[in-house]
Amino acid sequence: MFDERKMGELSKAREKWERETRSKWLEALPEREENFRVSSGFEVNPVYTPEDVAGLDYLRDLGFPGEYPFTRGIHATMYRSRIWTMRQFSGFGTAEDTNKRFKYLLSEGETGLSVAFDYPTIMGLDSDDPLSMGEVGRCGVAVSTLKDMEMLFDGIPLDKVTTSMTINMPAPILLSMYVAVGEKQGVPMEKLGGTTQNDNLKEFIAQKLCIFPPEAALKLSVDLIEYCTRKMPKWNPISISGYHIREAGATALQELAFTIADGVTYVEATMERGLDVDEFAPRLSFFFASHNDFFEEIAKFRAARKVWAILMKERFNAKKERSMWLRMHVQTSGCTLTAQQPLNNIVRVTIQALAAVLGGAQSLHANSYDEALALPTEEAVRVSLRTQQIIAYESGVCSTVDPLGGSYYVEWLTERLVEETFRYLDRIEKMGGVVEGIKKGFFQREIAESARRYQQEIERGERVVVGVNKYALDEKVKVPILRIDEEVERLQVERLRRVKAERDNGRVEERLAALRRAAERDENLMPYILDAVKVYASIGEITKTLKEVYGEYQELIVF
Amino acid sequence: MSGRRVRVLVAKPGLDSHDRGAKIIAAALRDAGFEVIYTGLRQTPEQIVETVIQEDVDVLCLSILSGAHMTLLPRVMELLRKNGVDDVLVIAGGIIPDEDVPKLKEVGIAEVFGPGTMTEEVIGFIKRNIKRQR
Incomplete structure (x- = not known):
């Protein structure tokens, strides 16, 4: 250069x-x-x-925004044309409670909905399952049947919003319910826009919300990708996620490399279904964390785009530019929030959100300052939405594309991350790929080691956490926190029992039996699941049916 | 000490999967010379108490971040009592609001450690408060 x-x-x-x-x-x-x-x-x-x-070639390694290898951004005009989507993740209590929060967020200027489900739903359990005791509606909204989904989106026209659903192993079930709600509103599935997280591989690696063994889990992810490719052109079937990998303790490099490795696995598995890479790759999306090290995070987002573009073009022979785009949602890092002096978190979130913007994110969730204590209150959520709006409209960082491009440090870091990511990808391939790596505990061990190192650095004072191991105050935390009413569980269980009593149980049995046969024949399960949810088969019943065919995942304990 | 190392069970009740803290505590206790058993995720109160008895542990560390602590932790304590276990030191960690702590202590949880706790604090607490003499 x-x-x-x-x-x-x-x-x-x-x-x-x-x-x-x-x-x-x-x-x-x-x-x-x-x-x-x-x-x-x-x-x-x-x-x-x-x-x-010195080794950097501008046109080869950076290029112009909107051009290969997209290091500087997937769009030529980026935020000069359109600000990123401000998408605050929310969900708690009953479907009615969350429906109210959605309507509030829409009225405050949010542009996309993002649903958090409660743990029973995430684990494919009904609200009245004994394992669900105490968990219903706590960390997200409880959805057991189509009835709950109907209430969740009551009065929200599905052709006017886009919805992101943080759901993985039961993703085909929740997406089917969303499609069924759309149909009832008169919105056909090809018009529905949104995202299902549907990244089951990272569940084994980091998030650990596993139901089925790895092969079956991968099959379900790919079923959904294949189905959406053929029937739901506006839906992002998967959000290949590094966020949880990072939150579990991985470094920026590990987050990047493991996520890309997962992405490669999904592409290969989907191509095996006979789809051309350019048919489905444009709808793949990614989800990363934005942690504290400002420049490293920016470099990570830039490196991610470059690595993916190279892989798609050179390894998978993608022809469409859109197939080479790494579109990303970013969330600020929850594990950096402190329970001590919680207002300090507003500053952390601002720095992290700014890194995401300077890294060229397509959508962003800024965490709320009280999240090390409980789910955020409405006021805390407003502050984080305002943080995004201040960055967008007051800071001036959106006036030019990739303003840090050309920074010697940022470019050096970006290149280092690109090189080291390719090195990790080689290693993973040599051990037989991601599924093999999961079975061997490779990722789990790498992450647990990094998490431990991070904690040791904090304990030795080598890593400063303001308000925790430096500048600590001896004070009791006084911020209002969100409490979930004990009534939620009772109301939800009651509703579920009513649905189960009132529906046509003969048809439920019939459709669950059809689903089981399809699973045994290794067909794409989406149409069968859609049929089942429409007659109000519950998430617990559908999951149980699939467990009977696939078995259950046994956790590999590594610490 | 009668020759056996202090046995600690690190358990995760609840459906949440946030095991970063539990694993760090388990590894730190192991490094500090304790004998550590980690249950893995999503243990019911019944399973946890069964393991406490079968493994004959001296200390039980409960990690929970799902918000279900006020349902599940008292249930663990109740089951311990019902099974005649009263000499195991029980501590808890996770996302547990301050105002819930007195209620948890009332049911017999010796201490609650929140985010930002140093592992040394936990180790020190266990050493000072262990009930059984080995």
Whole structure:
């Protein structure tokens, strides 16, 4: 990228700077640390110059925004044309409670809905299952049958909003319920827009909300991708997620590499169904965390786009540009929030959200300051939405595309992350791919080790957490927190029992039997699940039917 | 000490899968010389109490971040009592609001550790408060 003669001069000048200028300063002002590192382990130099990016070829490695390899952004105009989607994840209590929060968020200017389901729903259990005791509606909304889904979206026209559903192993069931609600509203499935997380591989790696063994789980993810490709052109069938991998303790590099490895696995498995890569790849989307190390995070988002574009073009021979786009949703990092001095979290979230924006995210969830204590209150959610709006409309960072492109440091970091990601991908391939890696506990072990290292750094004081291991106050936390009414569980269980009593149980049995046969024949299960939810078969009944065919996942305990 | 190391059970009641804290505590206790058993995710109160008895542990650490602590933790304590187990030190960790802590202590949970707790604090607490003499 630079003239060779000039580089020679620069090299000499740098040596002289180190010898004469820097050394003098060091004598008077020694550095605070022996070495500075990013989470991925790379040592950070005191300063970056064109020498550190000498190998970089602008057109080959960066290019223009909206052009291959999309390092600078997937759109040519980025936020100059359209601000990212501000999507605050929410869900709690009964479907009515969440329906009210949705309507509130829409009236406050939010542009997309995002549903959090409660743990029973996530685990494919009915609200009245003994294992659900105490969990109904706590960390999300309880959805056991189509009846709950109808109430959740009551008065919200599904052709006017897009909905993101954080649901994985039971994703085919929840998507089917959403489709059925659409039909009742007169909105056909081809007009529905939104996302199902549907990334089952990362469940084994990090999130651990597993129901079925890995092969069956992968099959279900691919069923949904295949079905949407053929029938729901506006739906993003999967959100390939690094967020949970990071939150479980991974470094930025591990988050990036493991997520991309999962992505490759889904592409291969979907192509095996006979679909052309350009038919489905444009609808694949990604989900990353934005952690504390500002520049490393920005570099990670840029590197992700570049790695994916290269893989799609060179390995999978994608022809469409859209197939090469890595579209991403970003959420600020929950594990960086502190219960101590919770207002400090507003600042952390701002830095993380800014990194996501400078990294070129398509949609963003900013966490609320009280989330280390409980689910966020309405006021706390408003502050995080306002944080996004301040970044969007006041800070000026949206005026130009990829404003940090060309920063010697950011470009160096981006390239390092790209190289190391490819190295991880090779390793994973050599161990037989992601599913094999999961069975061997490779990812689980890597993440547990990183999590431990992170905690040790905090305990030794090498990693400062303001308000926790430095600048701590001896005070009781006084912020209002959201409490879930004990009544929620009773009301929800009552409703479910009523639905089960009033529906046509003969038809439920029939459709569950059809689903079982389809699973045994290894067909795509989506149409059968859709048939079952329409007659109000519950999530617990459908999951149980599939467990009878596929068996249940046994956790591999690694610590 | 009569030769046996202190046995600790780290258990995760509830349906949530946030096991980062539980695993860090389990590893830190192991490094501190305790004998550690980790149950894995989603243990019912019944399963946890059964393991406490079968494994004859001295300490039970309960980690929960799902919000169901006020239902599940008192249930664990009740089952321990019903089974005549009264000499096991029980502590809890996770996302548990301050105002719930006195109620949990009333049912016999010795201490509740929130986010930001240093593992050394937990180790120190266990050493000072262990009920059984080995």
